[in-house]
Amino acid sequence: MTTPSLAGAPTATRPMFGTVLVANRGEIACRVIRTLKALGIRPVAVYSDADAGARHVREADTAVRVGPAAATESYLNIEAIIEACRRTGAEAVHPGYGFLSENAEFARALERAGIAFIGPGVEALNIMGDKIRSKNHVAGYGVPVVPGVAKPGMTDGQLVDAAAGVGFPLLIKPSAGGGGKGMHVVQRPEDLPAALATAKRVAASAFGDDTLFLERLVTTPRHIEVQVLADSHGNVIHLGERECSLQRRHQKVIEEAPSPLLEALPDGAAIRARIGEAACNAARSVNYSGAGTVEFLVSDDAPDQFYFMEMNTRLQVEHPVTEMVTGIDLVEWQVRIAAGGELTVRQADVELHGHAAEARVYAEVPEKNFLPSTGTVLLLDELPRGTSGKVRVDSSLVEGLEVSSSYDPMISKVIAWGEDRTAALDTLDAALAGYTALGLDTNVEYLRLLINDADVRAGRLETGLIERKLPDLAFRRVADAELAAAALFTLAMEEQNNTPSSPGPWHARNGWRLGAPAPRLVSLGTPDGGVAAVRISSAAEVGAEGDGPVRGGAVPGSAGSGRVFLVAVGDGPARPAQLEFASRRQATLTLDGHASTYSIAPVFRGPAAPTRDSPAPGVPAELFLGTGGWSCRLAVLGREARLERVLAALHREEGAADPAVRSPMPGTVVSVPVSDGDTVAAGELLVSVEAMKMEHQLVAPLDGTVHLSARPGDLVKADQVLATVHPHTAAASEDTGADTGADTGTDTLNGEGA
Template structure:
């Protein structure tokens, strides 16, 4: 039931999966939605799904998604009566809420008092401590300089945690073990915080070892009603960024008095909300001792929707976005505390564009294949998954929900956060939920960019994770133990056979020959290796990640789908293609029988490999192969690119004296730690590149004299040379000349 004041048009001041998720609820409520987008997001999914979309500026967030003036102008141009901020960007910005109010536009979130107090972590800690809520020991005073923080650090004690006062999502947080590491860590944290949130204010906390991260979801209206919807456990984190989230907490579920502890921590969260006259949906985060679960320390209150809100929706059946909108429109919260029942268990995994086995470097590129619900891997003749609606979800398939920003052909850039989607599963108990989440991730396929899906599956199948033995440092400890899958012969066969010219354009023996004739059935125009006498193998060479190469040779056997396949100088395999696409012009699935085993792979081509012509796989481009959550990109090598790889391998074996330092991804140079022509030692940090709101330090591989070819603020491409190190006694080129050549 709605009030007479319900909004007719709402602008969503965000992007990605959260914008899509908010738009779905607005559509279900019969409210017109307005999307905003930057130049980089013109083809984004949220732009397509909204009723109206407005371009608000260039790719840089400061000139688009963080521009208060641009957002308000878009509201005025489209008649939007309210703004939903999503999370991140301006979602916790009190100045934004005040500017909207001045313009007569409703902010779907709390009032400025709550934003002022809780949006500033320093102020919020001091505020709740005044209400008797226990907080983590530390120093939290506004406006402290690096020197003042360094002077205060001994009183806090080491190890300690540097935290930005503004923002969230773990951005800018730095753990510091030793006093001598503090100055550099403060510089990095302040720079990241200023870039991500427009505020570089920092504070220090004692680093609590082996903590559990438990947060409580609250809902409050403007009529004095405040309830909590239970807790979420978010202890599985990497770099202070949540990766797997669950509801309810396995810690509380394991306690004999778990319900009493839940009521206690829930009431503490509600009291924090009441203290600032909170309205809307909010989350109060606590650190909880694994040894003494009855003790919990307030960390912060997030005055917005959380990334992990779907797990709460799955176990309560309550659409949090719908209640955000209704409360902002002045409606009464009709759900009482006694009405909240936690039904079953839910777990969420965040899918990121990153390469876990390369220190989680951000990934970018084009989505050449997208199969988020496993439809490609449904055997012919079997029905697909049954779908039913879920609160705010894209769809539910056997108790699985996908919240996604992805589209086939979408270009993933390095301008924004690398999160692509979220996979959420519900079960009657924790084991059932994790089993369903694992099965959903096994079916989840994105080709064209690197993702962390395989990594997520390894995590949720870890013995400690399954047993609920969690803490916020578990992922870092587990990383060296995780066994990532390497590309093998079967994957190479799939890549080659899916685009083998003979598979798509067969010429039967006895077809038209000679006479200079060519055409679809002419052996002279056939790439399968036809020749007078025995057929010659058809070959394709692939460049593997890490610089290695492999050549696949295929010989047609005459019977449909049968071939002999050899990889490099290895043994010959008899392979039967059971199922494959027929035109080779796009991504597809191939099913192979190798020996007595069958294998299924998704295979796709990047755009360069779609060049016109018959023999597509012999042209430059990339082939992507994936199955079971694992995926890999292979470069289709030309003669020239093969030679480049051969020479690079020779240089690696010989140990080149003057190695080049290259940026592993596109991004912005945010700091240069050395001066040109400085002597450096192996392992020394040279500069930092920021991509997808994360900083990556580039270090010297060998000792020598460094020559820097970039400056702070420069935009760099993936694999671009940013520095060269000359060993003693070698000639050095002037860096200005190197910049000219670059």
């Protein structure tokens, strides 16, 4: 969905830029490029080595490499960005959000180079870019602020001493930060020193500035922000508010416009006017120019009480919900204002129509405390049929794209509009149900669970709701239907790939066929580390003759008589099942008369001969299945891999902790607070790994002596062992496994009976 400009908004009288460089990546770069092209402006992209094949690079008119994967050497490299402008003739730079978007030194460097910065002036960046300075500044202009301690240059000791005056619980915040990085809630005085040390380290790494300040923690708070637009001619307006209270780790997950809190109040319009005017005053106090957002904490119990948190001097991630309810293209106005144009939209012109809700799609695993995920996009379908005009998807994804650990895990946004809030959430739920991105883990299922929660539907929102609700959310688990579909698909792929003349699965005419009398065993590795055995045997044909495929065939239009097979999962009974292919990407399994449709993406590795990762020629090493916004990853196991999982499961059942401490994903070791040979206790912090702009703390799994295999600064791979804890008792480490000669079942896909 494209967002039209406000009806009747005149074109700027000054000439527009001819070429604009977008100093960003991902979905925001794609979104800015879209508006630049609509305005007839030539867009230039920049990219790091990790993003050479990225979508924003493909969509720009031209693209310039600015450095290696590390953001500090590419997207944060001011000299490289300016050199790219010189090489391409860019007259202006749009910074998107994050990276250099709020960097005053970058704005100064562009000014010295004679290149326009599509953002506010240096004064606004300086004052609002520092949370301490901005709070003290706006307080002098009648904008209410949260009680706290915000003085530059305070040591950890001074912050500890001042905390008593602020009161507990309190919130540690980095002065130069954003996006929730380095923020920590501290409930007790004794926890403050350690939390300060961690917050300082994260702030220094993420923002190059470890200055911290303290704020009183407002309980059951609502996070409400106001979008402002201002020009260099003295015009300042607001475009209503957005509700951003649904957060995890201080990062927003669901955003809405307008706020359901204000919409439900009899005097909501009056409060909206007051909070909007406070936001405009904050913008006026720094002679703001362009699009900006003023964020407030609002008491759920007393909505007329609101407190300034910060001003984001850039475009927000959640700006689309404002665009959808106002019809105003914020990027277009950013460009026009930066070119010297006057803001022709007046406050009286701004009307809010309907309701909009946005869901941020992250590459992460919510069940594992939102652990970021990496992978290659194998199959993508982001805009389901029937949603045109009401759903907009801002995305960085294309099939074949590798999502790495170098950058933020947000990969796309799904935004829905409705006549009212219920209609908007219903439309968003339907859009997420049809959203398919296979090849990596995403939070789409979690988003659906969240927006269908009773409290969320009722508008009872607060920033701690996600943490409170997460333990009780009913995440879908891999069931017999998925295992049966995966097993049938695996055998079909084997037959297709081993039969050169075969037009598709189920058409093989040599070797073992799915109509053969001997049962076949497929061993699948489940997401929880377990093993599922699926046995497949033939059944009576259904109403026709010959050895044709399952009804519907492997590809659209293929002929077949319709054959039912018997599938037994684990120790369960054999049940009738058939798999129909609507296309090479989608199949419908009918198991016991119940039909389930899946998107399916196979992953092949290694040579054609059987290996540990590919147990037979033509067999995928992994399968990704998706349905209704949910997806799973199933490994196709050979004998060795199956045995490893079986032994690991026995080890877990015996209650023994794994002594190896592994990195959950690719990243950089940022801290090792223990020394090699130290005696450690279970739960003690051993290593901190930074990945996707987040710090993951790895702790000792048991009491014992630690032996380290990583140092600060090391680049590590997913599942790499960083430390090992040896228990103090020798007996605990002697008998470590089971009899490897135990009967573990038939080799996967070896052609023998089970």
